[in-house]
Amino acid sequence: MATRLTQPAPAPAGEPALSKQEVLRYSRHLIMPEVGMDGQLKLKRAKVLMVGSGGLGAPLGLYLAAAGVGRLGIVDFDTVDFTNLQRQVIFGTSDVGRKKLEAARERLGNLNPEIQIDAFETRLTSENALDILRDYDIVVDGTDNFPTRYLVNDACVLLGKPNVYGSIFRFEGQASIFGYPGGPCYRCLYPEPPPPGLVPSCAEGGVLGVLPGIIGCIQAMETIKLILGSGEPLVGRLLLFDALGMRFRELKLRKNPECPVCGERPTVTKLIDYAEFCGIRGEEAPAQITAAVPEITPKQLKQRLDRGDDLYVLDVREPHEYKICNLNGHLIPLGELPKRVSELDSSREIVAHCRSGKRSAEAVEFLTKAGFRNIWNLKGGILAWSDEVDPSMPKY
């Protein structure tokens, strides 16, 4: 390992050769016949776009940069926060508060200064997607929401680019390659997204930090295989990973002849409004639900509790969340509320709360229908309580 080269490296033959530095850097690839000089040059010439630099994008970016993918585009508009660090290993504690793109560019540039990093500080939209994707050979989907996943899929099909897909939830992951010539696309697998609210996001459902690491690495491996043109790509197969059982399973994925994007008679021939397609009417949709129920602000609640008012605090979160922090409320998880409603006294004044105010709004709505008249939703939940009343209250 510590051998010093005393002789100059042979002069590069042909145009885009590797420098002496690069030969050393990629030596463990170069000595593999499956990669070799030809493969490493393919990696150097490759242009890969990563959509998202979060849980999946973090390991993906690190491995693609390390492997020597010559041009790496990253689309992200987010800022690093403390809750990211549990799994987004591309960032460090000193990056908290910085733009993800800036932090990722610095980290990847330090890992491999030989590659070009293109930073797109924007949300991927129907307006900009085709222009951004057009320049790249392969797109890797590391997003966290259905509208962007359908957008990436459709844009890749329209442009004829492979889309290396990965998705995670708690202990479970999925991976595949969509948009490969002759292969299925994401819409062949799932023609429509679930309605909003039926499937919890990672922010609500949580995710074990290693899981996006594993799925992101699978995406990185498939991307590199596509570039090298070697092995059997994950096309027409849906890989399922169950981390708890530590099992990989594989399901057959067929191209749907009726698919609206990649089928025989496509009806989607240009990018559409994906928020509308996914039933989301803009960012503020959840807030509209909470506005419909009577609300009390954290400051008002604090004043009334201090005054000694007879208020019954109802916590509708899960028991494991109660252990993180609580307001000494009576705990009935939202899902158990219908069965345990008899524990509540409808003659008392009740303040329901959760983490952010969303689940408790549902609880207030449910209890109002059940005949409770004197009931409030704590606006913004325990997060707002921490911001407005008690900064020592942990936020999660």
Place this chain on the structure above:
Amino acid sequence: MPVKVMIPTPLRQFAAKQESVNLEAGTVGEALSALTLQFGDLKKHLYSDDGRLRSFVNVYVNDEDIRYLQKEKTAVQPGDTISIVPSIAGGAE
């Protein structure tokens, strides 16, 4: 026929947190009916109001998608595994 139904992580909370459920059924439809009879809360996650399987929930017999077999009428053999695979979107958060 004894068959095993694999419950995906997002739906386990509606199936007494079980990873899989063993049932007696002759077709996929019968297996899903038996499953939703046992776990009533699963129903709205698998079926829409008009009683059709939701389009973001795929069902497989072993590794084959029932949409390309006989859908819910697909017959099952003893020891078959039925997988429920809903779409999940997480990744960047």
